[in-house]
Amino acid sequence: MATSEREEPTRRDFLYIATGAFGAVGAAALAWPFIDQMNPDATALALASIEVDLSSIEEGQTLTVKWRGKPIFIRYRTQEEIDAARAVDLAELRDPQTDEERVKAGKDQWLIQIGICTHLGCVPLGEQGDYDGWFCPCHGSHYDTAGRIRKGPAPLNLELPPYDFVTDDLIKIG
Structure with missing residues (x-):
């Protein structure tokens, strides 16, 4: 028999x-x-995150709010602006993205984007430039009515923040 001694x-x-x-x-x-x-x-x-009431914005107006220290452009686009953005050939774009990809489905009139130029971080001016969208006067970047880069040194479209519609007149960014 094997015994194992185990110490206490x-x-x-x-x-x-x-x-x-x-x-x-x-x-x-x-x-x-x-x-x-x-x-x-x-x-x-x-x-x-912030909530923004859209009921006071009229068609053709842009509201700028701050989120995480960044300007957010909220544009209530006219039908002409939407049509102009959708008529663009994607082959002409440096950063190809359709207008439908830049807005929420069923809310085509609302374009919500971070208002910082993708070139060097300047804040573009609204309703200016060669495409009646945004224009960065620092280095000459032109964005169209969907915030897509069309001309100038900026490499990418204006960035889109995460947002959702809480109601028809209220959005939550972040």
Whole structure:
């Protein structure tokens, strides 16, 4: 018969395990404030999303709001602007994107985009330029009525923020 001798745990074994556990809990308690300070503060969380009432914007107007420190252009486009944006041949575009891809389905009249030029981060002027969209006077980038780059050094279309329609007259950005 095989017998195995197994030593009983001693008081010293218990002290080693207890000391190690106490040290691990202490290290976690010491590390927690350093980990927690990396979370965003209350002001950053408050800017994470905004709601904008669209009922006061008339057709042909642009409203500029701030979201996360960036200007957001909300344009209530006219039917002529929508038709002009949809008539563009995609082969002419540097960053090909259809007008339908830049707006929410069923809400074609609302164009919501981040108002920062994709070249060097300037803020373009609305209803200007060769395509009656946006024009960045710093380096000469021209965007059309759908915010797509048409001329100038900017490499990409104006960026679209994440947004949803809460109601017909209220959007939530972020």
